[in-house]
Amino acid sequence: MAPLYLNTGAEGFGLATVSSNHTVLDTWYPFLALRADAAPSGSSELTGARIGESLGKWTRLAGQRDERRGVRTVAVRTTIASLEAPPADIHDVYLRLHLISRRLIQPRQANLTGFLDLMADVTWTTLGPCEPGQALDVLRTCRAEGVPFEIRGTFKVPRMIDYVMHDDVWIADADRVLLGAHLARGTTVTAEGFIGVNAGTTGSCMVEGRISLGALVGELSDVGGGVSIMGTTSGGGKHQVTIGKRCLLGANAGVGISLGDDCAVEAGLYLTAGTRVRLFSGEVVKAIDLSGQSGLVYRRNSQTGQIEALESTRSWVSLHPSLHRLSPQPYLVTLEG
Secondary structure: OOOOOOOOEEEEEEEEEEEOOOOEEEEEEEEEEEEOOOOOOEEEEOOOHHHHHHHHHHHHHOOOEEOOOOEEEEEEEEEEOOOOOOOOOHHHHHHHHHHHHOOOOOOOOOOOOOHHHHOOOEEEEOOEEEOHHHHHHHHHHHHHHOOOOOEEEEEOOOEHHHOOOOOOOEEOOHHHEEOOEEOOOOOEEOOOOEEOOOEEEOOOOEEOOEEOOOOEEOOOOEEOOOOEEOOOOOOOOOOOOEEOOOOEEOOOOEEOOOEOOOOEEOOOOEEOOOOEEEEOOOOEEEHHHHOOOOOEEEEEOOOOOOEEEEEOOOOOOOOOHHHHOOOOOOOOOOOOO
């Protein structure tokens, strides 16, 4: 199935961190919008009065330099003619990731083909991004000057919370939610939860496991501790997994197929596309043949070891209202079958 990208455009005014060798390390967009009449795709540096007109109170940050990290801050304007087209440059990538995390679009609605190739390798620190080769020198300089400094990691994609902050979600460990993640209102991500790029939730959810690149979880679903939802970054997988509404993924379960609404996967059970599943009728099929079907409970028969898919009319909602900004009502897990 061909991706259903939006054909609208977008525009953003932001601040980019540029290293001494002219590498763009990141771009933050305090001002951005979808535009039906966007100019041709591209990025340009803002100068003069145009900076103040575009960045408002953040104008004072433009042109600043940090000699320790060897970087300067540049004001930029980025336009995207259509989100159907692949990103044109690194500023374009950052604008698309902001659009997702700011909830202006949902995951999979913007073409991100080749985005990792456009992004630089960056060491993320408490003072901001820097070139990986300079990180230890910065660390030693800061220690000598008594300046607090910490290296958080080296990766292409930064954590979301340094660029986008919502007051209606909970994130226990900020390092485990990347820019380009989509967190719907009422989502709770525990310390062991993870949400990657172009992935996330479409409603209130509990996330105690991993929602990897391209995966999407529906409203009132519970991603249990240690759960792994397959992404498309590695392993050659092209199927983007969707978990429907009111689903329960038991602890340490894994899924490489999509689930419809009101489905459950037994704790510890990993369903890949080629997993052989026995139906109530006795027929044995590949799990991919059941992808997207609603009202199924996947479990391993404790006597035969056979993986089974049983039909169910139950809701598997288990979210506690006080953790997800829900209206008070009894959400209880009922496991039978």
